[in-house]
Amino acid sequence: MNREKFSSRLGFILISAGCAIGLGNVWRFPYITGKYGGAAFVLFYIFFLLILGMPIMVAELAVGRASQKSLARSFDTLEPKGSKWHVYKWFGIAGNYLLMMFYTTIAGWMLYYMVKMAAGKFNGLNAEEIGTAFGAMTQNPGVMTLFMVIVVVLCFGVCAMGLQKGVERITKVMMICLLFMMLILAVNSVALKGAGEGLKFYLLPDFSKVQENGIWNVLYAAMGQSFFTLSLGIGALAIFGSYIGKERRLTGEAVSIMALDTFVALVAGLIIFPACFAYGVDPGEGPSLIFVTLPNVFNAMPLGQLWGTLFFVFMFFAAASTVIAVFENIISFAVDLTGCTRKKAVLVNMIAIIVLSVPCVLGFNLWSGFMPLGAGSNVLDLEDFIVSNNLLPLGSLVYLLFCVTRYGWGWKKFQAEANEGIGIKFPGWLRVYCKYILPLIVLFIFVWGYLAKFVL
Template identity: 65%
Template sequence: MENREKFSSRIGFLLISAGCAIGLGNVWRFPFITGQYGGAAFVLIYLFFLIILGLPILVMEYAVGRASQKSIARSFQVLEPKGTKWHWYSYVGMAGNYLLMMFYTTVAGWMISYFFKMLKGDFVGKNSAQVENTFGTMLSDPKAQIFWMLVVIALGFLVCSLGLQNGVEKITTVMMSCLFIVILVLIARSVTLDGASAGLKFYLIPDFAAVKKQGVMTVVSAAMGQAFFTLSLGIGAIAIFGSYIDKSQRLTGEAISVAILDTLVALMAGLVIFPACFAFGVNPGSGPNLVFITLPNVFNEMPGSRIWGAMFFLFMSFAALSTIIAVFQNILSFAQDLWGWSLKKAIVFNAVLIIVLSLPCALGFNVWSFIQPLGAGTTIQDLEDFIVSNNILPIGSLIYLLFCVTKYGWGWDNFMKEANEGKGIKFPKWPRIYITYILPLIVLFILVQGYIEKF
C-alpha cells in the first residue's frame, strides 16, 4: 500500500472536515428556515435530528474512508465482500462531487465579487431597489460570471497544489480561524444595534405556537432535511478526510466535534442576521436574496457599512472556499487513486474539466437563461442543485449506511471495530436496531419528501 499523506494535526483535520460541511447552506438556508419555522423551537428540533440522523452517517463515512485509506473512487472496492457490487455507487459518488462543483464555483464567485464591491463602496448611498439591481446586473453579465468562477477555481487548485499538509491543511486552518474571528466581530456589531433585542428574542426563545401554526410535520421534515444536508454526507467528501487521519482517536468523538463546529457557524450566522434585520425592520428573506439583497441593505443603514459588509462577504467567501478546497482535494484523489496520476497531472486535467463543467451554471443566468429545466423561471443551477441535494446526497448516505450495517456489505462488526479504534468516545452498540432498520427509512423519507416539495 502506498504511503498516504496524513494530516499533521487533529485540529487541522477537524477544521477541514468542518470547513467542508460549513458551506453556504449554513449561512443562507439555516437562518431563513429557522425564521420561517419558529426560531429557537426549530433549532431544538434540528439539533435532535442532527444527533440521531447526521452523526451516525458521518461516523460511517469517516470509518469507510479510514479503513480503506482511499477516496470514494476505490474505498468500496477495498472493503466490499468478494463478488458484491457496492463499488458501482463510487461512480455516482464521484459524479456528485463534480456536479456540486458545477454550480458551487459560480456561487462562490458571487461572494468574492461582493466582497470587492463592498470594499469599493459600490452600495454606499444606494436605495433598496438599486441594491437589488446590482445583483441582477451581476447575474446577467456572462463575462463577470465567468471571471469570478475562474478566480474561485484557480484559488481552489492553487491551495490543493501545495499538498495536503502545506496547502489544504495550513490554509484551511487559517481560513477557518479567520472565519470564526470575523463572525464574532459581526455578532458583536449586530447584537449591539438599537432594536436588536427583538431579533434575539425571536431567534433564541422557543415559540412552539409558531411550530403549530406551520404544522408540526412541515417543521419536522424541514429540520430533518437541514440536519441531513448540513454535513454534506453521501458523496465521499467527508470520507476522504477519514482516509487522511491516523487511528489514535475514535471516530465518534471526531464526528461530534465536526457537527458542533458546523452547527456553531450556522447558529452564529443567525446571531448576525436576525438582530440586524429586526433592528432595521427588514424581513430576513430567503436564499440568495437574503445574502445579496437584504443584507447589503441592512449594512447600508449601519455606520461604517463598507467595513461590515466587506467583513460579512469575507466570511461568506471563506465558508464557500473551505468547501471548494475540500471537494477539490477529493476530486484530485480520484485520479490519484484510480490511475496513479501525479498531483500536477491531476490538477491540470481537473482544472480544465471543472472550468468546462462550470460554464452551464455561469451562463444559465444570462446567455442560456432560456433553458428552464425544472419549469418556468428555473435555471440550470436549480437542476444541478436538485440532482445533487435531492438525489445523490440522500441515496449516497443510504448506501454508506447499508454498507456499514448489513452482512452483505462491510458489516456492522467491521464498522464498529474501525469506529472504536483509538481513544475517545465510543460508538454505542445499543442503537443498532434503530440504525439498521429505522434510519434507512428516515433517509428514504427525506429522498421522497424532496421530490414531493419539488413537484
C-alpha cells in the same frame, strides 16, 4: 507510496467542518429558522443532527480510515469478494463534480460582492439600486465567468500545494479567521439599537409558528437541514477519514465536526436577525437576503463598508472551505484511480471544472429560457436538485447499508474501526436503529423531496 496524513487533529476537524460549513449554514439556516419558529426549530434541528447526521458521518469516516483510500478505491478494498458496492463510486464522484458545477459560481458571487463592498460601490445606493446591482451581475456572463474562474484557480492552487502544506495549512487559517470574523460581526449586530426584537425572534421558541406551518413541515425542514448541511454520501468526508490515524474513536470526531458546523449556523443567525430587525428589514429568503437585503443594512450602519466587507470575506471563506474540501476529494479520486501525479490531477480537473461550471453561469442569462424544473427554475436549480435530493440521500444510504449489513463490510468490522482509539464509543445498541430504522428515515427524506418538488 505512503499516504500523506494531516499534521494535527485540529487540522482534520477544521477541514472536515470546513467541508460541512458552507452556504447552507450561513444562508439557508437563518432563513428557515426564522420561518419555522426560531429556537423551536433549532431544537428539532439539533435532535435530528444527532440521530441522522452522526451515524452516517461515522460510517463515512470509518470507510475512509479503514480503506486508507478515497471513494475511487475504498469500496473495492473493503467489500466482500464478488459484490458490487464499488459501482457506487461513479455516482459518488459525479455528485462531487455536480456540486462544484454550481457551487463555484455562488462562491464567485461572494468574491465579487466582497470586492464591490470593499471598493465602496454600494455606498449611497438605495434598496432598489442594490437590487438592480445583483440583477446586473447575474445578467453579465463575462463577470460571473471571471469570478468563477478565479475561485476555481485559487482553490485548486491550494490543493496543488499538497495536503499538509496546502489544504491543511490554508484551510486552518481560513477557518480560524472565519470563526473570529463571525464573532466580531455577531457582537456588532447584537449591539445595534433595536436588535433585541431580532434576538427574541431568533432565540425564544415560538411554538405557535410550529403550529402555523404544520408540525410535519417543520419536522421535515429540520430533518432536511440537519441531513444536507453535512454533505454526507458523496465521499467528501470519507477522504478526510483516509488521512487520519487510529488514535481517536470516530464518534468523538464526528461530534466535534458537527458541533463546529452547528456553531457557525447559529452564529450566522446572530449576525443576520438582529441586524435585519434593527433596520426594519424582513429577513427574506435565498439570494435576496444576502445580496440585496444585507447590503442595505450595512449601508445604514455606522462603518457599514467595513462590516459589509468583513461579512462577504466571511461568506467567501465559508464557500471556499467547501470548494477546497471537495476539490481535494476529486483530486484524490483521480490519483487513486489512475496513479497520476497530484499536479496532473489538479491541472486536468481545473480545466474540467471551469468548462462544467459554464452552464450554471449561462443559466442566469443566455440560457435563462431553459427552465428544467418548471417556471422560474434554471440550470443551478437542476444541478442542486440532482445532488441534494438524489445523490446525497441515496449515497448516505449506500454508506449506511455497506457498514451495517452482512452483504457489505458488516457491523462488526465497522464498529471495530469506529471504536479504535480513545474517545466516545459508537454504541452497540444502535445496531437495530442503524440497520432498520435509519435507512427508512433516509428513504423518507428522499421520497418527500420529490413529493415536495413535484406533487405537493
